[in-house]
Amino acid sequence: MEELKNTQFSSAEDAASLLLHKELVWEKNIVNFELYDAVEKGDVVNFVDVLGKECAERKVPLSDIFDQVTWAGDSLLHVAADFGSEQIAELISCQFPELLTRRNVRGDTPLHVAVRSKNSTIVKLVLSQYAIEKSKHDGLKDKEITRETNEYGNTPLHEAVYSDHFGLVEEILHADEPVAHYLNKSRSSPLFLSVMSPDLKILNLLLQIPFPADQPLPQCFGNSPLHAALRERNPDLIREILGKREELIYLRDEEGGTPFHYAAYTGYVEGFRILLQNLSEKSNQSLLERNKKGSFPIHVACKRGHVEVVEEFLRHELPINPYVLLNQKGQNILHIAAKYGRTKVVQHLLRNQKIDQCAINHRDNDGNSPLHLASINLFPKVLYFIAQDKRINVNITNNHDLTARDIVQLEFKTQETVRKLLANSALIEAGVSLKLNSMLRLQRQQSPKRDLLLKDPNTFLVVATLILTLTFTAFFSVPGGLYSSDDPNSKKTGMAVLDHKPGFWIFSIYNTIAMFSSTAACILMLVAQTFDSELARKATLIATVCLYNSFSVLPTPIGGHALRSFIALLHYDNKPEDSSYQKVIKDNEKFV
Structure with a gap:
């Protein structure tokens, strides 16, 4: 070489x-x-x-x-x-x-x-x-070759833990102990991953490695083997870890959650119970700590609907009443359960002896009671159970001076749904009042007014005049014609040939109604363009009725062509180049 x-x-x-x-x-x-x-x-x-x-x-x-x-x-x-x-x-x-x-x-x-x-x-x-x-x-x-990472962020020690090889883990730790707390791209340390290894010796070996002196224990994110053991739902492993390193119960994750938060989130009752047993001889400090969102473990359990975890928490002897534990929004555990529609949790809390009238009627920073929050999110079953409790003040108002029923009624302004109807029924049965009843009724009765003002009133007038002209002309050009002066019977001169037919008289009556209706429409439209807006609106409304009446009684085919002309003029008045407009005009010219 x-x-x-x-x-x-x-x-x-x-x-x-x-x-x-x-x-x-x-x-x-x-x-x-x-x-x-x-x-x-x-x-x-x-x-x-x-x-x-x-x-x-x-x-x-x-x-x-x-x-x-x-x-x-x-x-x-x-x-x-x-x-x-x-x-x-x-x-x-x-x-x-x-x-x-x-x-x-x-x-x-x-x-x-x-x-x-x-x-x-x-x-x-x-x-x-x-x-x-x-x-x-x-x-x-x-x-440091032991700290070199690959594309996954894994150090050689990560790979050794993945390989479940105790000898390799021991060899690397002998060369570099602090690497046991290095995080990969999944935010997991070798100590965290060792919980998943079937070789318990690897976990025990890594548990002996002290945490970095420059990194406080609660901030060793991704390092908690206790969180991993809770995720694996392994009670023996949880006891093993707490027995070797009891201070790990204070270790937090990246969201600031302690092992209690994690157990409450996953609903792992046995793990939560083991953690409580470990606290019984020490303190309740970890159990009464907030995460980064300001929630206690009991809040997380209520939000997720884990009744058994809530029951374990309430059974534990605490130095304070659990209902005075408030998050950053000033909400207690009943608020949380009602807000997220956790019916079973709400029922359990209402039955619990530790709850009192103050807790049920407690208002958060926005002035909302648990009943308000259930109304905002439309949970009928939750509303029913809370409203039926005799200790609750059903007419309590929030910072906007609204009762729970007011909130549901305001939702009806958008769209009526089954959930809204059921929620409203539950509140009515409980006797919740409507403080805004008169105002809401007025709002529902008042529909948005539309001013009946035409884009071009002259168009309307032209159509009415056209119908008037057609009907007036029909009196001189009656169906069947007239008897001329050359007729042998001089008494019939100028009389309608078909005057003895019933259909002729029907035509005459309808034509007369159409003529007078269109005449009235023309006069009213002239009035509408002369006087104030209110009178113009009323005149336009009546004129429209008259014109529609003319359409309805016009003899076919006069009515059909007139109606098509009217629609074309209304919709295509500003688009003379439109093919539909041109076609209607040509058809009407042929008819005339």
């Missing part, structure tokens, strides 16, 4: 050949298959022979050979660590120590690969060799 390292190939031709090779493989030397095979077999003598042959054939220095990587970005040291070729790994790490921190495409160093392969010998070799070379090379002084 020393001879190969000292061999130089520096001719211009060889340099050009090497440059071309790098371009062909995307500026990366891809490891030769024969060399890869030699590493896999683990024969160090054969490996060195293949290296010499490769250098001679390609006429490149040995350092360029060790720049070769697989398509996954693995160096030769990665390959040796993966296949457990211990002698080759030792040879490479001694001759080319810079490969100890080389990464592949997944961000893994050779130590990550060795840990994942569960090869304790190579792990020890890499750690010891790195410790030796670190003092010799300035580029390694600022690095």
